[in-house]
Amino acid sequence: MNSRRLVWRIARLVEIRDETPSARTLVLQIPGWPGHLAGQHVDVRLTAEDGYSTQRSYSIAAPADGERVELTVQRVPDGEVSPYLTEELTVGDEVEIRGPVGGWFVWRPNGTAPVLLVAGGSGIVPLMAMIRARRQAGSRTPFRLIYSLREPGERYYAEELRLPHPGLDVTYLYTRAVPDGWARPAGRLTIADMNTGGWPADFGPECYICGPTGFVETASDILLAMGHDARAIKTERFGPTGG
Amino acid sequence: MTEPAQDSYQDGNALAGPLREIFAVDVTAAAGQCVHCGLAGPVASLRVYGPAPGMVARCPGCDEVVLRLVRGPDSAWLDLRGTVSLRIPLPGPGVPDGTGEGPA
Amino acid sequence: MGFVSRGFRGRPRDEGVKLPPGQYLVHDFPVLSAGPTPRVPLDRWEFAIDTEDGQTHRWSWQELMALPAETPTVDLHCVTKWSKLGTDWKGVSLDTLFADVESSAEYALVYSYGGYTTNLPVEDLLDGKAWIAYQFDGEELAAAHGGPARLLVPHLYLWKSAKWVQGIRLMNEDWPGFWETAGYHNYGDPWREQRYQGD
Numbered sequence: 001m002n003s004r005r006l007v008w009r010i011a012r013l014v015e016i017r018d019e020t021p022s023a024r025t026l027v028l029q030i031p032g033w034p035g036h037l038a039g040q041h042v043d044v045r046l047t048a049e050d051g052y053s054t055q056r057s058y059s060i061a062a063p064a065d066g067e068r069v070e071l072t073v074q075r076v077p078d079g080e081v082s083p084y085l086t087e088e089l090t091v092g093d094e095v096e097i098r099g100p101v102g103g104w105f106v107w108r109p110n111g112t113a114p115v116l117l118v119a120g121g122s123g124i125v126p127l128m129a130m131i132r133a134r135r136q137a138g139s140r141t142p143f144r145l146i147y148s149l150r151e152p153g154e155r156y157y158a159e160e161l162r163l164p165h166p167g168l169d170v171t172y173l174y175t176r177a178v179p180d181g182w183a184r185p186a187g188r189l190t191i192a193d194m195n196t197g198g199w200p201a202d203f204g205p206e207c208y209i210c211g212p213t214g215f216v217e218t219a220s221d222i223l224l225a226m227g228h229d230a231r232a233i234k235t236e237r238f239g240p241t242g243g
Numbered sequence: 244m245t246e247p248a249q250d251s252y253q254d255g256n257a258l259a260g261p262l263r264e265i266f267a268v269d270v271t272a273a274a275g276q277c278v279h280c281g282l283a284g285p286v287a288s289l290r291v292y293g294p295a296p297g298m299v300a301r302c303p304g305c306d307e308v309v310l311r312l313v314r315g316p317d318s319a320w321l322d323l324r325g326t327v328s329l330r331i332p333l334p335g336p337g338v339p340d341g342t343g344e345g346p347a
Numbered sequence: 348m349g350f351v352s353r354g355f356r357g358r359p360r361d362e363g364v365k366l367p368p369g370q371y372l373v374h375d376f377p378v379l380s381a382g383p384t385p386r387v388p389l390d391r392w393e394f395a396i397d398t399e400d401g402q403t404h405r406w407s408w409q410e411l412m413a414l415p416a417e418t419p420t421v422d423l424h425c426v427t428k429w430s431k432l433g434t435d436w437k438g439v440s441l442d443t444l445f446a447d448v449e450s451s452a453e454y455a456l457v458y459s460y461g462g463y464t465t466n467l468p469v470e471d472l473l474d475g476k477a478w479i480a481y482q483f484d485g486e487e488l489a490a491a492h493g494g495p496a497r498l499l500v501p502h503l504y505l506w507k508s509a510k511w512v513q514g515i516r517l518m519n520e521d522w523p524g525f526w527e528t529a530g531y532h533n534y535g536d537p538w539r540e541q542r543y544q545g546d
Contacts (some may be wrong), residue, residue, distance in 0.1 A: 308382075
């Protein structure tokens, strides 16, 4: 990325993929897009005819691919922006985007330390960008993903994560309802889950946690209790931005 | 970054966009020190309340205010009184186009 | 005309009522916060008025409850552009609390549990314009909205109505508060749209 201050760019929606009944991936074409790193986010701005304008931040769901940028947006009930993006916006429509932003919660394909990704709900989005960036780069860095969600119908990227990826282990945790025959009862993330699905602290993994505030607190407390280095734990909490 | 939550805060990562309007490099990866309790860490690890009326970044150790940012229609107000200094990763002089943020 | 997002209207902004310029109507009660919500036990709660010559008048929670209360119905205007009309409060008028306070100070700095501050002229606190409010909509005031008690000065933008109010310091000079030192207007009259410094 060039060392320049941010500008708003016009992004055109070129493809829509439904992830769940209430979440969809928007593939945007953004002329002049400077590229981005896995884990970065963008600001999306909507402007009404009378000049009223509002903006929200969304994580990017896939690594850089020319001028194509993918966002996955969860519809927030009574939200102002997410219902527009998930129900109103159609292919050919335009929105304003600025980014990429954030140089901390990122994974670079030249990293060699094992990686632990811990997702709560739609916190999977920036972590999926890291998984895809790993695959795109042909990286052999071992990844483990622990993905906590309420019930199986809320899985994002279900087809893609079902396929085996060498060097990527995926553990699903369900907090309210589990699939038939699922061994682990429904319940919140515990130290046992992190022991089974994560890495021992001795391996020195880089840990990325993304999700609602309470989930992120719990997950980082567990990692610290297991002896992980606080400096190797990077977090991204959902904010109170009101959808 | 999409769910509402009351009495909730975001990580300092949320400052990335608003600060990139002001600075030419990413400041969230910069290391700072809290003037109140001395805790050191990246701007990305601060607890950010807001975004309205303004973004208030507090120290995760003592909850005191480290940074405030208000964006008006034609100005931004940035208050860094709560940080001793910021160490900002930069490329060596003369190296073009490397903020430590963009793609390799 | 700049960029327009096709079909985007945002929250309803015109319902045929007279609002200050730039405001839109809401029917919920948004919560904005600049820090953790303070939790103040009532047996340790105290409200104070500190005068310019060092006198302090204090009220415990029981003492506040024993004072005559009023039940104003007022409109709220937040600088972030939402307005909420016809809100019902119960609280003690600042006129009652200032009755025995000897002061000729012109400026007030309101301070809160949790460290928040805001400034306004003393005259804006008097003559039936401001209350220490402890009930909203018939219920005790929730912590998220400033409970156990907040200042209520509805003729100014809502950031002046300090949540979790702890005291009012009277001074001979004006001392800008938390948002007033970070770009927001020193006075904050919604009808003159005094949002930012220079408005």
